Amino acid sequence: MASYHQFLGFALLTLAGVWSPGQCLHDVRISVPRHVLRGRSARLACHYQLGEERLYSVKWYKGRHEFYRYTPSEQPSKKAFPPLGNHVDLKQSTATHVTLINADDSLTGQYICEVSADAPSFNTFVVTDSMDVVDAPRQRPHLSGLRTRYRPGDILNVNCTAGASRPPASLTFIVNDAQLDERSVRPLPALEEGLSGLNRSRLALLLPVTASLAPRVRVRCVASIGAVYWQSAEKSAAVVAPGQHRQQPPHEGAAAGSGDWTGLDSGSDDDSDDADADAELEEQSEGRQHLLHGRGHHQHSVVAAAATAAPADVRHAGELPTVQTGESTGATGGQLCAGSWWPLLATSVQLPMLLAAALT
Missing domain, CATH: 2.60.40.10 (Immunoglobulins)
Structure with a gap:
């Protein structure tokens, strides 16, 4: 009987070796x-x-x-x-x-x-x-619709349009260093660039202005495609709380990234000068393009x-x-190694014969 147990242990060890995935x-x-x-x-x-x-x-x-x-x-x-x-x-x-x-x-x-x-x-x-x-887009994202100043209760209604790309860039709004959730943004239909197959993705921001945003609200739009493209644009506007007098900016047309006032004027809020303002507002640290590979x-x-x-x-x-x-x-x-089926098959055929021999 001792020889039977020894044989059984040897057979189990053999099978364990055959089934070992590390081999x-x-x-x-x-x-x-x-x-x-x-x-x-x-x-x-x-x-x-x-x-x-x-x-x-x-x-x-x-x-x-x-x-x-x-x-x-x-x-x-x-x-x-x-x-x-x-x-x-x-x-x-x-x-x-x-x-x-x-x-x-x-x-x-x-x-x-x-x-x-x-x-x-x-x-x-x-x-x-x-x-x-x-x-990848050849231009940084474009912000439009931002007025020069707001009061609590007003609505920030800003659009961001990415440069033409394939696939369309993903857009994200950041207001005063806080990323906004989907409740404050609304995707807009992408703009097709003729027959090139490129598209300009768009995103709208609708955010109530509160006193917590005073004295300035900074709106940043970030465009990205995976890990190979990242670019942003930023603009800012004054937020004047009730009873607060409007301060004069240090100078007209200051860059948003510097923390100074942007160009505040008493004219309309259209985007006729957006192209010039964008060139002035580009930050060296934020308006750069990351091409990682x-x-x-x-x-x-x-x-x-x-x-x-x-x-x-x-x-x-x-x-x-x-x-x-x-x-x-x-x-x-x-x-299971395909070649290891042969010793397994041989063991399965010989096992009954060896068991019979051990029992006799």
């Missing part, structure tokens, strides 16, 4: 910039853990077309395939990264990274994510579930992987 290709993750500025470069990453397996290949697809392949057993180990391969910088691409240069509309879309382990398992994972090429990008990775595929070299270049994928929101976990 197989696992934890495959993709990282693709959500946005990239037109003409710039983008670095796409595909990370993985091989465990005790060897790497057979890493393949990158956009849609159904393969454009980059890394195969360590071949020379050269790095290959690019047209038409998208014309954007691949082979010198800056590796087993875990591919660098795309001169971004244009052809780079917008869904990307697939396929990682395959070597024989005998040819264990394969497929992960996906998407990227958009951005046409290659770091700090907000990523939305969608990771596909693992499956076992045939050896990668049975497909022609550019053929979409046949792995059936199911989307989830996290990195893929370990899977």
Whole structure:
């Protein structure tokens, strides 16, 4: 009976080793910039853990077309395939990264990274994510409708219009350093820029003026597209509480960012001089454009579930992987090595025979 228990313990340990996910290709993750500025470069990453397996290949697809392949057993180990391969910088691409240069509309879309382990398992994972090429606005946002002074009880009715871009920029209002919630703002229909495909997003501010805003109300509009574009514009106006005399500004046309009065006049509140005022009111710290690339990008990775595929070299270049994928929101976990089914099968066949021998 002692030999039976010893055999049973050995069999369980063997099965535990076969099912250990750390021995197989696992934890495959993709990282693709959500946005990239037109003409710039983008670095796409595909990370993985091989465990005790060897790497057979890493393949990158956009849609159904393969454009980059890394195969360590071949020379050269790095290959690019047209038409998208014309954007691949082979010198800056590796087993875990591919660098795309001169971004244009052809780079917008869904990307697939396929990682395959070597024989005998040819264990394969497929992960996906998407990227958009951005046409950033060439002008900072434009504020219109702000009067020169207000009294408590008046309504701030200000519009903000972003520069033409694709996709349309996101707009946010900030009043006296406080970001406003959706109850005080109202989206307006975007303005199309002819046949260019560019749009100017718009946002309206409707805010009751209170004495707490005195002596000045500062209205700032921030336009942004992901992590690659950020720009703002600011104007200010006097808030005169009941019984308070209007002060004379230090000088007409002072910049809003300096804390001085803007140009206060007794004329109408139209926007005929907005263009000149905007040039005077631009802040060096607030009216700048941030063009960030290659770091700090907000990523939305969608990771596909693992499956076992045939050896990668049975497909022609550019053929979409046949792995059936199911989307989830996290990195893929370990899977049973395909090659490990053989010792498991052998154990399952021999187990009854060994048990019978041990009992006799």
